[in-house]
Amino acid sequence: MIAMDSDIKNIESEIDRLREEIRRHNYLYYVKDAPEISDEQYDALFDRLVELEEENPEFITPDSPTQRVGAEPSPEFRSVAHTLPMLSLGKVTSVGEFMDFHRRVCDGLRVPVDTSIRYSCEPKLDGLAVELVYENGSLVLGATRGDGFTGEDVTQNIRTVQSIPLKLRENHPKVEIRGEVIFPLEAFKQMNENRIAGGEEPFANPRNAAAGSLRQLDPKITSGRPLDAYFYGFGSMELSGRISPSTHKEELELIEELGLKVVKYAKSMDGPEAVAEYFREISETREQFPFEIDGIVVKVDKIGYQEILGEISRQPRWAIAWKFPAQEKVTLLKDVIWSVGRTAAVTPVAVLEPVELAGVTVKRASLHNEDQIARLGVKIGDKVVVRRAGDVIPDIVKPVAELRTGGEKDILPPEKCPVCNSELVKEPGDVFRRCPNVSCPAVVAESLAHWASRSAMDIDGLGPKQIEQLLSEKLIEDPADLYSLTVEQLVPLDGFAEKSAENLIKAIENSKERPLEKFINALGIRHVGETVARLLAERFHSIQALQNASEEDLVTIDGIGPEIAKAITDFFGNESNIELLEKLEKANIRPIPPEEQKSERPLRNLTFVITGTLSIPRNEVKRLLEAAGAKVANTISGNTDYLVCGVSPGSKITKAEKLGVKKLNEEEFKRFLLEKKVDTSVFEAE
Ligand code: IVH
Secondary structure, three states, X not given: OHHHHHHHHHHHHHHXXXXXXXXXXXXXXXXXXXXXXOHHHHHHHHHHHHHHHHHOHHHOOOOOHHHOOOOOOOOOOOEEEOOOOOOOOOEEOOHHHHHHHHHHHHHHHOOOOOOOOEEEEEEEEOOEEEEEEEEOOEEEEEEEOOOOXXXXXXXXXXXOOOOOOOEOOOOOXXXXXXXXXXXXXXXXXXXXHHHHHOOOOOOOOHHHHHHHHHXXXXXXXXXXOOOEEEEEEEEEEEOOOOOOOOEHHHHHHHHHHHOOOEOOOOEEEEOHHHHHHHHHHHHHHHHHOOOOEEEEEEEEOEHHHHHXXXXXOOEEOOEEEEEOOXXXXXXXXXXXXXXXXXXXXXXXXXXXXXXXXXXXXXXXXXXOOHHHHHHHOOOEOOEEEEEOOOOOOOEEEEEOHHHOOOOOEOOOXXXXXXXXXXXXXXXXXXXXXXXXXXXXHHHHHHHHHHHHOOOOOOOOOOOHHHHHHHHHOOOOOOHHHHOOOOHHHHOOOOOOOHHHHHHHHHHHHHOOOOEHHHHHHHOOOOOOXXXXXXXXXXXXXXXXXHHHXXXXXXXXXXXXXXXXXXXHHHHHXXXXXXXXXXXXXXXXXXXXXXXHOOOOOOOOOOEEEEEOEOOOOHHHHHHHHHHOOOEEEOOOOOOOOEXXXXXXXXXXXXXXXXXXXXXXXXXXXXXXXXXOOOOOHHHHOO
C-alpha cells in the first residue's frame, strides 16, 4: 500500500516535471524562436508524457501540453462578455491628422502642444483581435473581440495556437491579455495554392484566413492551420507579488515575461516627429514583415495619462491607428471588355468606377479568364472588392453579395472576336477562347508591341500608339517591315517631327543586333518567354539550329517539357513563320549568340540612383552594380540613366520624372540585370 502510494507520487511528479520541461521548450521554440533541443529530443519528451497520461488518465489536466486539440466539434460558439470592453481605435492617414491627434492629447492633459509626450508605437497587425483569460496561470478562455462588449468563446481553437501558452510563466489570480491572431503570409500563400489545386475556394487574404480558421467549429481543422498570435495589451488584471505596469512599455514587458509573444518592433519615443519617422520606417519595411500589417498604432506611454485622457464613443483618446493607404477598396464593376492579346487569347478586363487604391487611381482590373469569373461568381453591376498587391495590376477579390440589387447581369464571353469578328475557338483543355485569324489586327498590333518591348528587340519610341499609326497607314504589316521604314515616311505622321522620326529609325536600326535570346523571345512563340528563350539561345546558338531541333532534342533541356517543345516545333513548322524569318534575315537582323556577347562590365557607362527599400540591403545592390561597371550616385542629375525604386520611394522619383530618367521597380531591375547578364544571385539568397 505504502509502496503503491509512492509509485503514484513518482508518476505524478514525473508528469509534472515533463510538463514543465515541455512548456519550457514550447516557449523557447514558439515564442522565443530559439530552441535548445532537437525535434527528436522534444518528441521523446512529448511521447513519454502522452504515455504516462494514457496510463494514468486521472492526472490529465486541461493545461497539459498534450491537451491542445482535445475537444469535439462544437455546434456553435457561446457568447462571452468581456470584463472590460475591447475598444476600437480612431484612425489617421496623414502627418497632419496625426498632429491633430497629438494636439488633442496635449489639450486633454492640459499641457502646451509642444510638450514632448512619450509615445509607444507598434505595427498594427491585420488579423483577428482576441482576448485570453488566464486564471491562476491557466488559460481558461479565449474570445474574439465581437462587438467590443461581447465576443465568441473560441477557447478550443485558441488552444491549438502553439505560441499561446496554456499556462503562464507566472501564477497570478487573473490576467486578461489582448492581441491579434494572424495567419503568417508564407503559410497563407502555400495554403491557398493547395486549396486551388484541390478545387477548394482560396481565402481572399490572410486576415480572412485567420478569422475563418479561428471560427472553425472543429478544432482539429484549426490545429492544422499554422496560426500565430502577438499581444499588445491587457484587459482586467489581478496580479500577485507584482505591481501593475505604469507604462505601455512595461505592459509589453510583462506580457513577454508571462510567456506570450509581444507585437514585434514596438518602440517608445518622445514627441510626434519621432512617431512620424517611425511610421515612415515601418511603411518602408512593410513588405518584409512575415505577416500583414495595415499601419501603426500609437499609444500614450504613461498609463496615468491614459487614465486622464479616457475614452470617447468607445475609442480611447490616448491611442490612434495610423493606417497605410488602403490596399483594398470596394467599387462598382461597370462593365467587362474582352481584349485580344498577341497569343490571340481573348481575356476579360473589368471596367471599374475609378477608385483610389494605395495612392493610384484604378480604372481597370484583371479578371484573368472565364473560369475565374465563374469561381468568383461576379456579375456586371456588382460592387466588388478590388485589391492591389505590390505593383501588379489590381485583382478583383470578390463581389459584395450583400450589396446586390437584383439588376446585376451575368458576364457572357463573346462568340466572335471583338476586333475582327472572326468566330472564336476554344480548344479542349485551353482556358481561353482564341481568335483564329492570324492577321487579326489586335493580334498583329500586340505582337508588334511585344517585338518592340524591352525584353525583346528593345526599340525605344515604338509604343502601341506608334504601332497603331504605322498599321493604319499600311506602312507595316509585320515586324520585318519595320526595318525598311524611312524618316520620310514617318515625318508626316501625327506626333512625329524630323528629330523623333530620325530617333525611331535609329532605334529600329540599333535593334538589328540584339542578343539571340531576345530575338527568340521577340518571336512570340507560345510558352516561350524570357527564361525559355535564354535556355534555347544557350543550347542552340543560332536560329537555324533551333529551327532544326526536334521535339526530342528540345525536351532534353532542363526546364523544357513536351508542351513547350511542341509549341516550338509547331512554330517552325508554320509556313508564314518561316516566311517572316526569311524576311527578317533579308532585313539583316543579326541576333548575337551568347558566346559573342560582351559580358564583362556589361553596365559600363551607366549611372544608377537608388531610392526606397529593396529586398536586399542597398550597399549590396551598390556593390553588384559597381562590379558590373556601373556608377552609383546619390542624387539624380542629367547624367543618371536609371532610378531603381524600392518600396516607399522618396522624392527622387519626382525629380527622375522631371528629368525623364527611366525608373525600374525591383522586378524590372532584376529583369534588367538578367538581360545584361549580371549575376543576380544576391537576390535569390534572400
Ligand atoms: S490597441 C485601446 N494595438 O486594431 C487600444 N490594436 O481598432 C485597442 N490591432 O481590432 C487596441 N494591432 O485588434 C492595438 N498593436 C496593436 C494592434 C491593434 C492590431 C487591432 C485590434 C482591433 C483594432 C482596433
